Amino acid sequence: MGRTTDLLIAIAPAIAIIAITATPALAADRQAIDIAPGRLGEAAIALGRQTGASIGMSDQSLAQLPTPAVRGTLSIDSALKALLKGTGARAKRVGPAGWRIVRAPSSPRPPAPAPILAAIAPAPDQPQADIIVTASKRDTPLARYAGVVETLDSNLFSTAEAAGGTVALLSRVASLSSTHAGAGRNKLFIRAIADSGVAGPTQATTGQYLGDMRLNYAAPDPDLKLYDVGRVEVLEGPQGTLYGAGSLGGIIRIMPNAPNLGEWGGQLSAGLSATQRGEPGVDLSGTINIPLVAEKVALRLVGYGVRDGGYIDDLRRNRDDVNRVQTWGGRAALRFAPDADWTIDLNGVYQHIDGDDAQYASRSVGRLERASAVAQPYASDYLLGNVRIERQWDTLRFVSSTGYVRHHLDESYDATQPEGFPALFTQRNHVDIFSTENRIVRDMDNGLGWILGASYLQSSSELHRSLTGFGTFGTAIAEPVIIPGVPIYGRGIPAAATGVRNRVREATLFGEASFEPVRGLIATVGGRLTNSRLSGRALDAVTALSTADLARAEAQADRDETIFLPSASILTDALGDVTLYARFQQGFRPGGLAVDDQRVRRFQNDRISTVELGARKGVPGRDRFAASANLAWTDWRNIQADVTDRIGLPTTANIGDGRIYTVEARVVLRPVAPLTLDASIIYNDSRLTQPAAFLRTLSFAGRSLDLPNVANLGGRMGIDWRAEMGDGGMLHLSGSARYVGKSRLGVGPILGQTQGDYVDTSLAANLRWGAVQYSLSLTNLLNSNGNRFSLGTPFDLNTDYYTPLRPRTVRLGVDFAF
Known part of the structure; x- marks a missing residue:
């Protein structure tokens, strides 16, 4: 094979x-x-x-x-x-x-606008283009796509939202949720496909892509800033046929603006923000497009820097606003189009995130306050390189995408014990990904056509751990014991704790075809055949570990798995502009090794199957009335979840079988041309129906357990108003309110803390006048202190830790295009 x-x-x-x-x-x-x-x-x-x-x-x-x-x-x-x-x-x-x-050749720039504002006039109601779902890899019209997809075009993102990264997506997509451990270390979930909020070595449930290049594998969301992004698509999952492992919940695909072969241009932006009871923030960005050879070669460069001011005080260390975060990075894209049929793109991304301290507080200490013995910094270092080649015929298209990702994430947790010296636990996850995909696509009328492809992926994840004591001891001591088998040297000298390395090699063949057996009825069938080669090794194993246990676990980790994922859907759009569809698809994640109670143990692959029924009428943003509804049932077998062992350290285990019911709906109204009203709601009922043996004692009177970290109820309401002004000006006003219902951090009483049940709100105004745009935004209007995430430090699961929303924040910004 x-x-x-x-x-x-x-x-x-x-x-x-x-x-x-x-x-x-x-x-x-x-x-x-x-x-x-x-x-x-x-x-x-x-x-x-x-x-x-x-x-x-x-x-x-x-x-x-x-x-x-x-x-x-x-x-x-x-x-x-x-x-x-x-x-x-x-x-x-x-x-x-x-x-x-x-x-066409550029026309002369219009004269500068008169200084006196003209009367505000509504924007003309011009016909807009159909939405094309490019993440389907077959450029399928929305009306003929069997599934739930949210498409966010660049005109929806302000510079303030671009500076926020993934936060901008969370505020606009009701089915998307996240942990809130800090920028660059969060886990994203779509629908209710969530394992837990703890950061362990398991693969993500949501696949993230920049164009055709995979962004993550056995690591959290890299949280790339959304500057100069033309489009984002969120596809609800599973998406196993086209995207393979790690797409259980769905796909987030970010499409940056491509280099323009014909014109110079660029943009500069700057913003200042002020947070109530917190530090000020600043964000800067610049984009430039350079045609190197007219109509043949062009270069596009994006650079940015963002500082998010802190707002949490640490009383024990007498520090204010400790949780500030600095992010800087950029992208480079070189496009070569030797003729009208060939396009070659070279893309590079680099981003670095420094978090000065953890993002959580303690209610017993005070609002936006906690008392920690040590600072808990974290850092993310992300590098991506990609080559994409496309050849276009009349109805045939060949795409080849090959790239490499290096992702280093360093995290630390306060491990101080009562009456003990200050101690810090650190884990460093180094992930390397090589991937290549080659596919041939035939695009036919109205979404019909087929795709055939082959891909290869190799991912290596090395998780190193250490424990550092800050006492006055000069030699190793037996007490206090924080991690069995790991000494405490004191004086800031680290001692290694057991880590793990997992490697996965995946070779895949996949295909999908859509045809119209009768007029108005679209049938789609597909499949993906994947051979995974898995291996795992312990790193820096403590002497207390049995050599025989290590050898047994590592022998179990070295194995091959071959998995076939079928998919099928039927769709009809014969009822005017109403689309009805039914879909079946599967997804999976490979297994690996994890450290549990300082023992290296194997966890197996998990697999998910989803059946859904949906209806859709109209196109959001184009039609006066657009609505969609979806009902899904999901069967999840042998669920992989990041949990904590008896010591409190993050680990991964198979927690059993579960099922999820999901109901969601969305309505988008345009009562008049410049005004758009958008409302969406999602309800999840998720249960662990067959807990694993070590969890069965937590199921009382035969009742099943809730699956973690996704709210049972969520919703969003948004309003958007745009109006043209005299002499080419444009005024854009928007506002939104999002409700996040209650959820639990993990499975069982130790990780059973509740979180959520809050409303997040925002307002924004943008005025574009010629080449300049001014913006004013206000977030968390109600200054809510809601709990976004319950995990503080895994070494203390009894304190009432919570992760608050950023307090009320106002931002002023200016953009200049040239």
Whole structure:
């Protein structure tokens, strides 16, 4: 299996030379043309297919431009002019039946606006493009996508939200939730597919991607800032067929703006924020686009720095605002388009996060206060490199994406015991990921088509642990014992505790096809065959461990697993603009090794199956009324969960089998053109129906246990108003309120603390005037002190720790485009 899969992966690029050819039509021929509203990329493919012409693009960023419907008996010239009207692009003739779409030359800048504001006028109600679900890897129109997806375009994100990173997504997507241990160390969950809030070596339940490159594996959310991002898609899971392991809950796909091959340009932004009872904050960013060779090569650079002021005081150490966080980083993208059919992208990302201290407080000490013996800093260092190659034919597309990720996350916890000297427990997780995927896609009308692909992934995770005492002892002592077998040297000298290394190699073949057996009924079937090679080793094992136990556990970790994940869906859009669908899909995570009570133990893979029914009417943001509803049932077998052992250290174990019921709904109204009202709600009923043996004593009178860390009820309401002003100005006002219901940190009484049950609110105003935009935002309007997350330090699970929302914060910002 492994050799065959690797061979197919190796020859996948060669398969891309196969193309479908058609007899070209003459430019002057008038033909029946029928193209729906959408994006320029899809419209050009449809026009080429209907006429037999060859139509390419010099700049693939043009593919996202909205285009109107074009219908009638037209020549290709006339059809192209109709499609490109108002887009800032034009078609160049490159042969008897070939056209190349390029950017039109820049027009002179308009004169500076008059200093007197004109009367506010509503923005015109212009038709908008259909939403295309690019994360489906087949560019599927929303109306023909069988599943729940949230699409967030760049015009929804202010600079303040871009500086917040993942927080901006949490405030807009009701089904998305997170732990709140700190930027760069949080775990993201979609729907109620959550294992626990503790950070252990298990793989994430939510897959995160930057374009086609995987961002995470056995590590938390890297929390990349969302500067210069064109689009974010959140697909509810499982998404095992197209994305493989680690997509149990779903997928978050971030699409940064691509280099522009035709024009120079850029943007600078700056913001100052003030937090009630806390430190001020600042954020700076810059973006520049440089065409190196006109219509051939372009470079796009993004850089930023963000300082989030602290707001938690530590009374024991007499320190104020200890939990400040500094983030800085950037992206670089180089695009090479040798002709209209080939696009080669080189992408690089680097981001560093420094958290000065933990984010939690203690209610018994005071609001936004705690009493810790030591500081608990953390740091995240993230590096990504990626090469993406795309070849486009009329209806056939080949995509190859290969990249490498290095992610280092350092965390620390206060391990001080009562009457003991100050002590600090540190764990360092070093993750390396190499991945490559090669796929061939045929995009056909209305979301029909197929995809075939092969991928290979190799992930290595090394978890190192240590215990540092800050007493006055000069030699190792037996007391106080914090971790059995780990000495306390004192004077800030660390002693190693048992860690673990896990390696996974995955070779995969996958495919999916959609067809229309009868008009208006779309059937989709797919499957993914994955061979995983697993290995694990103990690191810095303490002398108290049995050599035989270590050898046994490591022997169990070295194994192969072959898993097939089927998927199927049916969908009908024959009822006007109403879509009905049913879907079945699976997902899995491979097993590995974890440290439990200073013993190295094996945990097995888990697997999830979901059946869902849904309905959707209209397109949010385009139609006056849009609504969607979804009902899902999930069966989760052999659940992997990050828990704590008897010492209090994070570990991973299989906690049993569970089931989840999910009901969600969303309504988006546009009563008048500039105003959008958005309301969504989600209800989860999750249970651990068959607890593992070590948890059965926690199930009283045969009752099942709640699955952790996702609220049973959540909802969001938002309002958005945009209006044009005289001389090209634009005013944008928005507000939102999000309710997060109650949940539990983990399974059982030790991790059974409740969290959630709060409302988070925000208001924002943006005024764009020419090249300058001014912004004012206010978050946590009610100054809520709600508990976002219950974990303080795992070495003290009895104190009433909580993680409060950031207090009421106001930010003033300015953006300048050039």
